Amino acid sequence: MKKRYNLAVVGATGAVGQEMLKVLEKSSLSVNKLRLLASKRSVGRSLKFKGSRFKVEELKKNSFSGIDIALFSIGASLSKKFSPLAAKSGAVVIDNSNAFRMDKNVPLVVPEVNPETIKKHRGIIANPNCSTIQLVVTLKPLYDAAGIERLVISTYQAVSGWGKEAVDELIGQSKSVLAGREAQVNKKILPHQIAFNLFPQIDIFLNNSYSKEEMKMVYETRKILEDNSLKITSTCVRVPVLISHSEAVNIQTKKKLTAQKARQILKKAPGIKVIDEPAKSKYPTPLLAEGKDFTYVGRIREDISHPRALNLWIVSDNLRKGAALNAVQIAEIL
Ligand SMILES: NC(=O)c1ccc[n+]([C@@H]2O[C@H](COP(=O)([O-])OP(=O)(O)OC[C@H]3O[C@@H](n4cnc5c(N)ncnc54)[C@H](OP(=O)(O)O)[C@@H]3O)[C@@H](O)[C@H]2O)c1
Structure with missing residues (x-):
């Protein structure tokens, strides 16, 4: 008989948590008991799963008894406190925050890239950052074919990557501006007006003048590809898009890889769809990727400034492959 699992979704009311429920509905995982956990503020709410409504409970130390798999999507400090408790009570934690990634x-896992690392877990498995996941899904087949020396990355990241409050900020500010009013900026959520604007800051700035998001991409990519010699530089930009992150990536390979060969390799790679007919204006966009499971790649071309480099445009739904779907794929492998 197929085994049925007791699952906890921690942060179920959040941007990632809500997507987690949608992905779980379609998953091959057979759910026995489902526990939805969030802050005290959400007690009294209920959320729909497979046609039934489930009450949201307050996250507490003893929330995990009898739970087999706990899917965590709360901030890093709360994860640091509650993930070890969940693991101690026998659950395997799959955590979306940056609390344990390094x-x-x-194990820091992307199932298309390093599924073999899952079995090394000691109760906690980390999901990488959303911008890293779509990057490494695309890099891995090219890395295997030609080796990679250096990456130059520029991101165009959706507001949902910063949670549900940032989504409300973009919508609220856009309505104000269109109504001829000034956009209200709540600096506790985003540092500047995001409606009809963009800014090169995601998370805080570190001593080396890079943002934390930029350095996450560096460290996490090296860990997942198991290559500390990989040279990476990144600029992360928040753009007024609701869902899906886009990335312009310059890849310097060890062996020459033509654009045609890279296209062939990526067309066969797991989790990837190539859309690359620029003459017909066909390339991935955030709206095209929204709600989909794939990482989309286009604008594949040889870099005219270097004999062994390619330029790529990579787009994926940050809440799905960038968070919820990746976590559920790990749970399915478990
Ligand atoms: N958004 C993305 O694209 C993305 C991608 C990868 C990883 N992540 C990571 O995933 C985590 C969640 O992100 P998100 O975007 O879903 O954030 P979010 O929309 O702000 O949701 C936060 C969730 O945490 C809950 N929470 C807050 N304080 C709590 C408390 N004291 N006790 C229990 N639950 C509490 C919230 O519950 P209430 O509704 O009750 O406040 C809500 O369910 C973060 O660590 C983030 O870095 C996000």
Whole structure:
């Protein structure tokens, strides 16, 4: 008989948590008991799953008894407190925050890239950052074919990557501006007006003048590809898009890889769809990727300034492959 699992979705009311429920509905995982956890503020709410409504409970130390798999999508400090408790009570935690990603005892997993690392877990498995996941899904087949020396990355990241409050900020500010009013900026959520604007800041700035998001891409990519010699530089930009991150990536390979060969390799790669007919204006866009499971790649071309480099445009739904779907894929492998 197919085994049925007791699942907890921690942060179920959040941007990622809500997507997690949608992905779980379609998953091959057979759910026995489902526990939805969030803050005290959400007690009294209920959320729909497979046609039934489930009550949201307050996250507490003893929330995990009998739970087999706990899918965490809350901030890093709360994850640091509650994930070890969940693991101690016997659950395997799949955590979306950055609390454990660089811990050498915690596998950092993208199923298309390094599924073999899942079995090394000691109770906690980390999901990478959304901008890293779509990048490594695309890099892995090219890395295997030609090796990679250096990456130059520029991102165009949707507001949903910063949670549900940032989504409300973009919508609210856009309505104000269109009604001829000034956009209200709540600096606790985003540092500047995002409606009809963009800014090169995601998360805080570090001592080396890079933002934390930029350095996450560097460290996480090296860990997942198991290559600390990989040279990476990144600029992360928040744009007024609701869902899906886009990335312009310059890849310097060790062996020459033509654009045609790269296209062939990517067309066969797991989790990727190539859309690359620029003459017909066909290339991936955030709206095209929204709600889909694939990482979309287009604008594949040889870099005219370097004999062994390619330029790529990579787009994926940050809430799905960038968070919820990746976590559920890990749970399915488990
Ligand atoms: N958004 C993305 O694209 C993305 C991608 C990858 C990883 N992540 C990571 O996933 C995590 C969640 O992100 P998100 O975008 O879903 O954020 P969000 O929309 O702000 O949701 C936060 C969730 O955490 C809950 N929460 C907040 N304070 C809590 C508390 N004291 N106790 C229990 N639950 C609490 C919230 O519950 P209430 O509704 O009750 O406040 C809500 O369910 C973050 O660590 C983020 O870095 C996000």
